[in-house]
Amino acid sequence: MADEEFMSGDLFATVRVQDLPASREVVAVERQDDGAWRVCGSAIANADGIAELGLKGSNTSRVYAFAIDHWGEPFTPNRTVAYGDIIRPSVFLGWLYRVTDPGVLPSEEPAWWNSTPGMPRPVGSAMAQAEMYFQPIAHGPVDIEWEVKEGGDPHWDNVVSLLHFDGDLTDETGRIWTPIGSPAFADTAPMLDGEYLTQGGVANSDIILGAEDFTIECFFRVRSTPPMFIFLWDGRGAVGSDGPYPIVYMQGSDMILRNHVNNGTTGPNSSVAVALNTSYHFAHVRKSGVSTFYLAGVNVGSAEDATNYNLQTLNVAYTQSGSFGDFLDMDEFRITKGVARYTENFTPPTEPFPNFK
Known part of the structure; x- marks a missing residue:
């Protein structure tokens, strides 16, 4: 379990030795749902025998407290x-x-x-x-008041990529992206000025979407009308190659929403005009064999889509000519595998996507 998935809690303990307050180390351990044990907090009781432990653990674990005597x-x-x-x-x-x-x-x-x-x-x-010397004394399981994290992502376990583009290419899932070209982050734009980012190879098999539900989404802003195709994401190994993988791209002032399968198209196939210098949230969602495109939270195209997306390649912020950042900015790119996050029109999020549950 990653640190960001733990919840915070407090445990108050009183230590007495031969019926008198004593300063001792107090250690809390948790038995997690999978049977694994871990230390989730510790503190030293003061001269009055009082200890307050700040815990980091799971609210479904059983917690035990131990008072440990000095061992010398x-x-x-x-x-x-x-x-x-x-x-x-x-x-x-x-x-x-x-x-x-x-x-x-x-x-x-x-x-x-x-x-x-x-x-x-x-x-x-x-x-x-x-x-x-007194052997360790244990109590438990003890009741813990866990603090509920606000604003977490209930589907974080299904996220296979999350890029904030906050001045670097850190993927919150630990995924390593390969920049093609020389990306640099503009002062006024969240997205890099470079050619594109890519994922490929067997090490990236978890980005294979298969026939499952999924959600691919990001925020973008068009700076100026691109002279050629410019892709938010493109799963083909090269332009014109066989798919299948969802592709979304700009052509002139229109946003083209399309799936690419065996050098053809399937699923939603829409064209939507977008305004310059306006930030949009965009999501491609597949739910139970139906793909839907949402622009600014509104359904702009929907169709049956039973495609088995089995490629391990994914290019993000890809352009056929020049620098992506010359025309578009991108922010908060996220892939959620196995979950259709949006199934009807919605109000797009206004905060960065969280990286914890």
Whole structure:
């Protein structure tokens, strides 16, 4: 589970040793749904025995809290020790020895003793007081009040690509894109000025959409009318090659919405005029064998589409001539595999797509 998928919560603990408040380390562990265990938080109780643990975990896990006693350091001949250091004998019999006066331990291990209240004894040139060791104490499962993340993506597990274009080509899913040309980010535009980005090869098999539902979407803005075809995305290995993969492109002042299969078209085949210097959200959604194009949240084309999209190549921000950024800006490119996010007209999102559940 990635860190961004964890929820936050708080655990308050009280530690008492022999019925008295004690400063001890408190550790919380969770047993996740898949049976895996992980530490989800820790803190040290204060002198009043109070600890507040900030947790990061899953709200479906079972959480257990452990109070851990000091374990000390093993006896080392001629070691210099300071006040408060804890020494553990080489043969452990349930007692530890806390240094009350600093000094140097002897060259040979002394005969250790049991606790005598208020009676430190010499250990070399140092003095130490015996303390009983207490095994870890556990409680649980304990109730945790988890904080619900606002604005998460319930379909984050299905996202196979998310590019914010915030000054770099970081894909929030960890996918590596190959820039073709020399991309550079313009000061006033969210999208890069370059030739295009590409994905290809067997390592990218998870972008194969198959016959499943899917959603491919982005924001775009037309700066100026392109003289030739300019593609928001194109799954063909080269222009004119066989598909299949959805393609969306600009031709003049019109946005052409089309699927490309075996050098032909299938599914929605629409042409929509778009205004210059206007930001639009666009989504290609397939739901139960029907593909629909949404521009600014409005259905602008729909048709049956049973295509098995089986290519592993995907080009984004592709142009046949010049730089993509000369004509269009792109922002918030996302592919969601197995989920049709939009099934009717909708209000487009206004915030960056989240990268957590």
